[in-house]
Amino acid sequence: MRQSTFLALLLVSLWTSLIAFALYSFDAHLHYRELTWAISIGLVLIITHMVNMTIYFKVRGNKPYSWNKYKKQFDSLKEFSERKI
Amino acid sequence: MKKLFVNMRYLIVPAMSVITILGLLSGGNYVWTGVILFGLCAVIDTATKNIHLRADFDENGNSYGIKFFQYGVMYLMLVVFIALQLALAWKIYQYVNVTPFNVVNAYGLTIQNGITTTNLIGAVISAGLWAGIGIIYGHELSHNKKEGFFISRLIMSLSGASHFTYAHVYQHHLDLAHEDDPATAPRGRNVYMHTWLSHAGQGKFSFELEKSRLKRQGKSFLSLDNRWILGYLYSLPSIILFVWAGGLFVGLLALLTLWLIANFELEALNYMGHYGLIREKGKPVEYRHSWDNDSVFTDWFFIAIGRQADHHVRGETYFWELDDVKGPNYGIGYFSLFLITLIPPLFRSYMKKHLDNWDSKYATVEERKIAKQYGY
């Protein structure tokens, strides 16, 4: 696994776990049927998701979308030029 | 009569979506209706793969499609997809509340209250499969009418993918078949990896678009003027609904599963539409930069989204006017192809002959040079 992928996953996991712990500490799992709690939990979750996506964008940059990793590693230039279509 | 037929034939998804909702409301084993319908569609699609029909125009060259009717249906589908989520949330509510099993009659429907774990899973999968089909309306509406664009955002927000509307129009249509387009899958990538990369990539585009736009306007990124943030806020009602109905475990898990299935379907369509095709940067988008899947059932079910080649060259064209332009064609429907994509080695094997054909018959010299770099 690439270093930046590992870092992104680590940061996302840490942030999500922190939020999960905070929600649990506030007994959110017991109050979700109260509308104000449900709205607040919803807001917290969507903010968590946005932060997670931002972390991923910042840490991974444009690397994940590159097509380079799918290019064939030719053993030699000769093999490359002989490759039939 | 022809006019009626041309307009009614695009009502397969609205009809099946409503039946899926009725299945969820009926409860019991009927919650699997959406899954069964999806399977039935796969069978019909495969059975009719060799039937291709051209777009229909009258003797004066006018389309039979009725814009008011078709747009009315598309706008109404927002209500249908909301109803789908409400129906699922209701079953989740019953599950978490451990509602006793009983049968009631209401509004002409026999409703089984209470739900088992197995049937809850079926309900979530049913809802997810049909929520994902919402992409076809989210896509079409992103291309026409200002209010349609907003409705598209709302439909996509039901699956947590509101960024799609901007990314599709302002990135995918410009960068198609090039590395700059996250929605185009390069040769060798499987549909699972593509689902994440395309979703995140389009989200990133939307993020960067807003960052530069707000900076130009001297506004803060953290504001309600930020359309990337707004897109997620449009998803808030769904999150609140499922949290309220099912709590932080069952409710949230159900929503995430629904979103996963729906987004997988959305990105699978992107995957199938442009897999492995190559365009030199800066060159115009042509028919050959998209794959067509336009067998009759696919065409009617997916409201001609399978006519990608014509759509990408004539993006202003209404779906009922898109035609077979003799571009690269898989020769089978989306359902059939979708099943093949689920097994990556099978898909790669299936695609080899199509890509070889594309390289030799459609690609330019430069595009062939780029294609040569991929060990296919």
Next chain:
Amino acid sequence: MFNIFKKKDLKFNVRLEPSNKEIVLKVGENLLTVALAQGIKWPHKCRVGSCGTCKCKVLEGEVKPEIDFGNVLSPEQIKQGFVLACKSSPKTDLKILIDLK
């Protein structure tokens, strides 16, 4: 949406400057699509309103925008009357400034 209440056969004359070419559009017809169909080499690329290549200036008359032009055109350009031909249909007769070279 409310075009259904207009007569479908209502036509609009669109004069292009400085080439002096004229095209005729019906209610709801797309400006770029009709121009291209009538052999006019109107500059264009994406045809979905995202690149701005087809932009032109409305000198007289009014168009119905199919999308928000603000995503591609600046506020100044919109104020000056620029529109995207691929996402416009006529509401009245038009006089349009477009460089066809």
